[in-house]
Amino acid sequence: MVKEISLGVGIAVVIFLAFRGINLFPALILVGIGYFLFNIFKNQGLGTKKSFNTHQGAEESFSDVTFEDIGGQETAKNELLEALEFVRDINKVKSLGIRPLKGIMLSGPPGTGKTLMAKAVARHIDSVFISTSGSEFVEMYAGVGAKRVRELFEKAKDSAHKKNKTNAVIFIDEIEILGGKRGQNSSHLEYDQTLNQLLVELDGMSIDDEINILVIGATNRIDILDKAILRPGRFDRIVKVDLPDKDGRHKILEIHTRDKPLAEDVDLEQIAKETFRFSGAHLESLANEAAIMAMRANSKEIKSSHFKEAIDKVMMGEKLNRRPRQEELERIAYHETGHALVAEFVKPGSVSTINITSRGKALGYVRHNPEDDHYLQTLNYLKGQIAICIAGAIAEEIILGNRSTGAANDFEKATELAKKIIFAGMSDLGVVSKDHLAPNKVQEEINKIITAEEERVNQWISSKQDLILEVVARLLEEESITGEEFRKKLQIK
Numbered sequence: 158m159v160k161e162i163s164l165g166v167g168i169a170v171v172i173f174l175a176f177r178g179i180n181l182f183p184a185l186i187l188v189g190i191g192y193f194l195f196n197i198f199k200n201q202g203l204g205t206k207k208s209f210n211t212h213q214g215a216e217e218s219f220s221d222v223t224f225e226d227i228g229g230q231e232t233a234k235n236e237l238l239e240a241l242e243f244v245r246d247i248n249k250v251k252s253l254g255i256r257p258l259k260g261i262m263l264s265g266p267p268g269t270g271k272t273l274m275a276k277a278v279a280r281h282i283d284s285v286f287i288s289t290s291g292s293e294f295v296e297m298y299a300g301v302g303a304k305r306v307r308e309l310f311e312k313a314k315d316s317a318h319k320k321n322k323t324n325a326v327i328f329i330d331e332i333e334i335l336g337g338k339r340g341q342n343s344s345h346l347e348y349d350q351t352l353n354q355l356l357v358e359l360d361g362m363s364i365d366d367e368i369n370i371l372v373i374g375a376t377n378r379i380d381i382l383d384k385a386i387l388r389p390g391r392f393d394r395i396v397k398v399d400l401p402d403k404d405g406r407h408k409i410l411e412i413h414t415r416d417k418p419l420a421e422d423v424d425l426e427q428i429a430k431e432t433f434r435f436s437g438a439h440l441e442s443l444a445n446e447a448a449i450m451a452m453r454a455n456s457k458e459i460k461s462s463h464f465k466e467a468i469d470k471v472m473m474g475e476k477l478n479r480r481p482r483q484e485e486l487e488r489i490a491y492h493e494t495g496h497a498l499v500a501e502f503v504k505p506g507s508v509s510t511i512n513i514t515s516r517g518k519a520l521g522y523v524r525h526n527p528e529d530d531h532y533l534q535t536l537n538y539l540k541g542q543i544a545i546c547i548a549g550a551i552a553e554e555i556i557l558g559n560r561s562t563g564a565a566n567d568f569e570k571a572t573e574l575a576k577k578i579i580f581a582g583m584s585d586l587g588v589v590s591k592d593h594l595a596p597n598k599v600q601e602e603i604n605k606i607i608t609a610e611e612e613r614v615n616q617w618i619s620s621k622q623d624l625i626l627e628v629v630a631r632l633l634e635e636e637s638i639t640g641e642e643f644r645k646k647l648q649i650k
């Protein structure tokens with residue numbers, strides 16, 4: 158309606174000016190500018206009714222997730238529960254004059270259960286749960302983001318009122334999008350206002366408010382957050398959520414298979430061992446994929462073999478349609494067998510599967526039986542890992558006479574490992590500082606470390622060429638070979 162009126166007025170002005178014999182050009186420009194401004198106001202929500210809607214991106218729900226539904230993450234869960242005492246015991250907190258808990262920052266890689274935790278928190282303190290994402294606040298027009306932040310907090314209070322609750326949890330996923338460092342360049346002006354508004358809301362919250370709001374942010378880039386957001390009285394609890402360890406993976410698998418018919422031969426602990434570096438989201442998808450494999454095989458139960466297939470699928474993505482040429486496959490087989498052989502030398506019993514079926518990005522792969530997760534790495538361990546990394550290329554070289562580009566990634570990894578040795582003070586350079594070591598010195602030492610490993614690997618591979626030929630023949634036939642079978646052949650040779 159407003160739009161029609163303003164257009165009408167514009168046209169009337171133009172006609173009037175035309176009658177007066179005045180040059181139309183400036184008038185048209187004026188009308189244009191008017192129309193442009195009108196649109197800006199409209200989008201800012203000053204011109205039309207629509208804008209008074211509450212923030213559309215935020216979703217309100219009641220959370221039925223409990224802390225029991227979250228596998229592993231014991232440290233994170235305990236930290237959260239401890240922090241929540243403050244919310245549950247609000248009267249004590251008040252009487253002692255303790256600063257109320259306003260914000261918690263969950264920091265960690267994708268798929269590790271940050272959203273689940275926020276939901277469990279909401280349930281634990283019996284509150285409404287409003288969730289949104291940092292990306293919802295990014296708009297072209299100045300002020301829109303800030304307005305949405307205001308609306309978000311209004312909505313939280315409103316919902317709590319309507320549901321007769323005294324607590325509300327606001328969950329902001331990907332908070333780094335709106336809470337990134339301010340003032341880095343002028344186009345960040347919009348984010349600045351949005352972030353400022355969030356800080357204003359947090360600072361404005363008081364222990365005497367009728368509704369207690371707890372804001373939970375989640376990010377996998379805590380390094381790029383504006384420091385202001387993490388200050389006391391804002392998101393001053395940082396809870397780290399890591400990839401699950403073996404035990405955690407086991408518990409997560411139990412959670413996601415509790416309603417599924419598992420066959421006798423399924424050993425969740427073994428699966429947990431084989432899914433090193435899987436996130437909770439990967440494990441959830443693994444359980445689902447295994448069930449799909451069982452359905453395809455017309456099986457009423459999910460068997461160990463279905464899990465094995467599902468692990469490969471989740472790990473490497475869908476099988477590619479394109480089958481590599483025979484000579485390419487052969488090269489891949491030599492390469493992977495090289496990795497596997499050295500892995501067995503470095504740590505007997507560590508190979509779980511060798512596979513040359515091309516899946517996802519990697520052409521072939523060796524799956525390792527990961528040992529217990531460990532947090533400290535010895536020099537011998539790191540050297541062994543370097544040897545395993547470069548073994549693929551060396552096998553190609555010894556047997557086929559040259560290396561290929563397929564090993565580029567392996568060498569990158571080997572270089573990283575060598576750097577770890579150097580900067581942990583475990584190389585011949587002794588204890589060194591990153592800042593004071595000339596790059597060519599570092600490179601020299603990297604070369605030295607890798608060359609020493611190349612010698613070991615050369616010997617190992619040269620001494621087992623017969624075995625490698627045999628395994629490769631088998632791989633070309635069957636596409637994969639199990640660790641047990643591989644070790645049997647290794648013992649005979």
Ligand SMILES: Nc1ncnc2c1ncn2[C@@H]1O[C@H](COP(=O)(O)OP(=O)(O)OP(=O)(O)O)[C@@H](O)[C@H]1O
Pocket residue numbers: 226227228229230266267268269270271272273274330375377409412436437438439441
């Ligand atoms: N610790 C866990 N226990 C049980 N299930 C989990 C766990 N972690 C993740 N999951 C599963 O993965 C799914 C995705 O997890 P969630 O969305 O909580 O991760 P997130 O850390 O918020 O990820 P993102 O950073 O990508 O938003 C969950 O719905 C759940 O099925």
Ligand SMILES: [Zn+2]
Pocket residue numbers: 492496546549550563564567
């Ligand atoms: Zn490789």
